[in-house]
């Protein structure tokens with residue numbers, strides 16, 4: 383497999399509360415993957431650990447692309463948009479990783495930002511303060527910003543939460559275009575029908591990997607039930623990692639078809655966020 387990001391025994395906890403346990407696997411370059419699972423399954427934590435925003439207690443994340451070419455769309459609830467900034471300036475922030483704090487913005491960049499706004503259906507919105515936009519309009523702005531980033535890997539955390547059907551359809555078409563351009567897209571989602579329709583690969587999480595592979599195989603009722611049962615059985619007071627190797631092995635063996643590839647890839651180490659022992 384030609385991986386964009388690999389996870390090796392990734393284990394993360396918050397103040398000793400386990401969030402992700404022994405996650406192994408890889409996101410292939412150019413793949414389009416939905417990350418699904420019950421509330422609290424560790425989906426957002428997975429994205430944040432891939433960005434180095436949370437520290438691993440054990441294991442590591444290996445990113446095989448330039449870290450500056452990873453774009454991230456957090457959940458809207460995590461974004462403070464009371465900041466007095468125009469729609470155009472917000473989109474132009476997409477150049478920040480390439481240009482840095484003092485890089486100049488020229489006319490060509492402004493033109494591309496306006497094109498990106500047109501592509502997300504917000505022609506004529508450039509001068510509006512972002513605080514005045516609806517939730518759906520603001521999500522379109524954030525997609526326009528990603529369009530400017532020219533990212534190799536795009537991480538989206540619940541991009542369609544509280545977004546209407548028309549906006550969702552428009553944004554899904556942009557995601558499909560990214561996939562056609564061979565970008566690697568990983569999206570946390572809750573709508574299973576949407577996942578089945580639009581995402582070829584799925585990672586089903588319940589703090590552990592329940593299943594990871596072709597969406598049609600992963601999203602079977604047996605796996606979904608297993609994920610629900612695992613989420614319900616979670617002991618919030620458990621220590622950092624109270625799952626034995628035997629438990630993990632048993633879980634893996636019951637899902638051989640999706641785990642088969644997990645250890646096949648020996649990553650070439652380009653960027654790694656690794657951690658051991660440090661609690662958050």
Ligand SMILES: Nc1ncnc2c1ncn2[C@@H]1O[C@H](COP(=O)(O)OP(=O)(O)OP(=O)(O)O)[C@@H](O)[C@H]1O
Pocket residue numbers: 396397399400401419420421422423424425426427428
């Ligand atoms: N900053 C934090 N501090 C403490 N605990 C946290 C923090 N962030 C997440 N958690 C806990 O880690 C676990 C996994 O949370 P995470 O947000 O990754 O789950 P999720 O699958 O994205 O959930 P949801 O579907 O509800 O968004 C949960 O038990 C959550 O309470």
